Amino acid sequence: MGEWSSRVIPIVRGLCLLYVTHKYLGTTVVTYGPSMLPTLGITGNVLLMERISTRTGKLRPGDVVFFRSPENPRRVVCKRLVGMEGDQVTYVVDPKNSDKCNTIVVPKGHVWVEGDNIYNTKDSRNFGAVPYGLVEGKAFWTLLPRRDFGSLAPKPK
Amino acid sequence: MGTPSVLWNVAKKCFTVGVISLTVSDLFSSIVPVRGASMSPTFNPKTNSLLESLSDDRVLVEKLCLSNYKFSHGDVIVFCSPDNHKEKHIKRIVGLPGDWVGTIYDVVHIPEGHCWVEGDNLASSLDSRSFGPVPLGLVKGRVTHILWPPNRVSSVERKTSRNRVSPS
Numbered sequence: 001m002g003e004w005s006s007r008v009i010p011i012v013r014g015l016c017l018l019y020v021t022h023k024y025l026g027t028t029v030v031t032y033g034p035s036m037l038p039t040l041g042i043t044g045n046v047l048l049m050e051r052i053s054t055r056t057g058k059l060r061p062g063d064v065v066f067f068r069s070p071e072n073p074r075r076v077v078c079k080r081l082v083g084m085e086g087d088q089v090t091y092v093v094d095p096k097n098s099d100k101c102n103t104i105v106v107p108k109g110h111v112w113v114e115g116d117n118i119y120n121t122k123d124s125r126n127f128g129a130v131p132y133g134l135v136e137g138k139a140f141w142t143l144l145p146r147r148d149f150g151s152l153a154p155k156p157k
Numbered sequence: 158m159g160t161p162s163v164l165w166n167v168a169k170k171c172f173t174v175g176v177i178s179l180t181v182s183d184l185f186s187s188i189v190p191v192r193g194a195s196m197s198p199t200f201n202p203k204t205n206s207l208l209e210s211l212s213d214d215r216v217l218v219e220k221l222c223l224s225n226y227k228f229s230h231g232d233v234i235v236f237c238s239p240d241n242h243k244e245k246h247i248k249r250i251v252g253l254p255g256d257w258v259g260t261i262y263d264v265v266h267i268p269e270g271h272c273w274v275e276g277d278n279l280a281s282s283l284d285s286r287s288f289g290p291v292p293l294g295l296v297k298g299r300v301t302h303i304l305w306p307p308n309r310v311s312s313v314e315r316k317t318s319r320n321r322v323s324p325s
């Protein structure tokens with residue numbers, strides 16, 4: 001009994017440690033989709049995500065964040081943080097059809113996110129401000145593709 | 158000679174226990190105190206402001222439902238407040254995505270990925286009637302049993318009110 005447990009417990013401890021690191025410190029994420037062009041390509045991006053900034057409230061506009069989609073809780077979405085609570089955000093409502101802009105104040109406890117590729121993205125302009133509780137983490141390093149290795153580019157002008 | 162290795166062993170054991178219990182409480186179930194009277198009489202039927210933390214109900218929250226986010230009408234859930242991510246609330250699911258829910262003023266359509274929650278004690282409950290439908294991604298678990306006080310240990314049943322909700 002003692003021998004069996006002395007072999008199993010380190011394995012269980014190792015797996016639990018992996019889970020705790022994944023859930024509370026950070027993890028690698030594979031992204032796909034055109035909504036963050038040119039910062040992230042359509043496929044083949046592997047990013048490092050950290051969860052410490054979300055827990056300590058150190059997110060700033062301009063960060064690339066991951067959050068659970070308000071329309072599908074099983075999907076994690078990657079967009080750029082544009083406004084924190086209380087910020088005034090001006091955005092183009094429908095870039096493909098008109099130049100009409102709208103200005104809103106981000107409600108308490110929420111954040112405003114937008115994709116870098118405003119012509120092909122579903123973001124806060126579609127589903128509204130996102131509650132901060134849905135934010136999972138912040139992307140801080142690109143692993144792949146090799147030419148983008150390093151920290152992420154700031155928002156394109 | 159003896160003391161550093163004894164301390165190291167104790168530290169290792171504490172670390173092991175801590176990491177394993179954190180994983181179990183995140184992935185399987187945890188025990189949570191219920192604050193406030195918004196779910197009377199299901200939880201905290203008597204509010205006693207003097208001995209608040211001793212006489213509060215303690216409930217068992219299961220996390221296995223978070224693998225596919227499939228809830229039923231009448232489930233009691235724990236979720237992060239949409240206005241303040243550090244607060245957690247316990248309320249009952251009254252509407253699921255696609256339902257139409259009737260409030261005093263109008264009828265609300267629950268969008269995809271959201272749910273409508275209300276406390277059992279409608280007179281003193283801050284719920285979806287104030288902050289609107291709650292995204293399902295904010296749900297942190299489902300309440301299955303009351304564990305404290307001992308005279309009210311029981312499982313938490315689903316309670317639905319058919320007259321206010323029309324399913325999709």
